[in-house]
Amino acid sequence: PCPRQVRSYYVDWRMLRDVKRRKTAYEYADERLRINAIRKNSILPKELQEVADKEIAALPRDSCPARIRNRCVLTSRPRGVKRRWRLSRIVFRHFADHAQMSGVQRAMW
């Protein structure tokens, strides 16, 4: 009865892995922030900072925000993705040409 496409799976496994990384990064965000605050310091003693280095290396690898890739939401394309719409350039063009993107118009000047 739904007029739009229904997607119950992620597009591919790479998208699933990206989703997992985002979840763990969200969970460990506070801890990473605090341990980094101890590490990037000129006041605390260096031994403490080395201990903090080891601690942050011991956190799960997927909790690092640098591992998140902003993929296209519909096609899982890793490149050519515009941040504002979270869509790859091809999908964006497709929807814009069919007048399904609100406020998006072909440029002419």
Place this chain on the structure above:
Amino acid sequence: KDKSSASKDSTPGGAAERQEDGAETPKQKLLDVIGGMKVEVSYRKKLQQLKSSENKNQAMNKLEGPDSEGSVPQGITEDIQRGKPLDPELVKAASAVASSLPHNKKQTESELLAQLRRHEETTDKQKKGGTINIRNVLSEMTIKKQSPAQRGVRISGRISLQLDEDGQRLRREGSSAQSVDSRRYFLLSLKVGKRLNIFTKASTEPEHALKTVSSPTIWDLEFAKEVAAVTAQPPRNGFEEMIQWTKEGILWEFPIDNEVGMEDDAEFHEHIFLEKHLEGFPKEGPIRHFMELVICGLSKNPYLSVKQKVEHIEWFQNYFEEKKELLQEI
């Protein structure tokens, strides 16, 4: 600057004894801030002597938000709402501000207090009287107005009286609704004033009727669900669709309220003056220095709630306690 701070200390000096202990230190810090502000205000006076009222407004804004963070305006209204007879702290702050301004002190103080009272009234009205105002507007627009309590009375009346089959009951409901509505239309056109249901007499009668009829049995709930499912016709137009979506939560309510999910009940001084959480740390040394920087950064952060900030500080406390042996080796 010393003279101005001394004069300010004299005015709240006697009152400070009455205040609680917790409020003293932030209060004094506020007054120091005001003392510092006096220099700026006198400079402005030299530039714009005619705009005295604007100065007062600026002083009020500065008083209420020295760091001008996002959550401050809510904090202001909450401050004012707390003391229905105006908060004594606010009164003293108003007197301090009035004394810092170069114009007639008594006049400015009375005007500031009047402004505070006006703020109180408007915020009270908005918090409590909001729905009543909407009803006013609606009653002006449409004569056929049904309050939900009275509608509930009618439905419950039908439940108790008519125990026929569903079809017959619905038909009778429809006809009786029409007849009652037309009767109501007639009655409303005769009546002069608009019913606001503010006073208890008008509101308690339908409530009593509801209480006697509806009791939370499972059968009643199921029947209510059936009625809702039958009466919920598919939306006839885009407006009704949007209404449905707003009820479900798919569509936001307009005008957009930026602070819908956020209920930050903490005052601004709880966000800024975080030194009281630093009691578990040693008073000197690099750790204290580091924690003071942490607190400085947290106080400038408008995006975290007080709970989150306190959690940060407590985490650091735990962390440094665990590393105590390591630290003592150094």
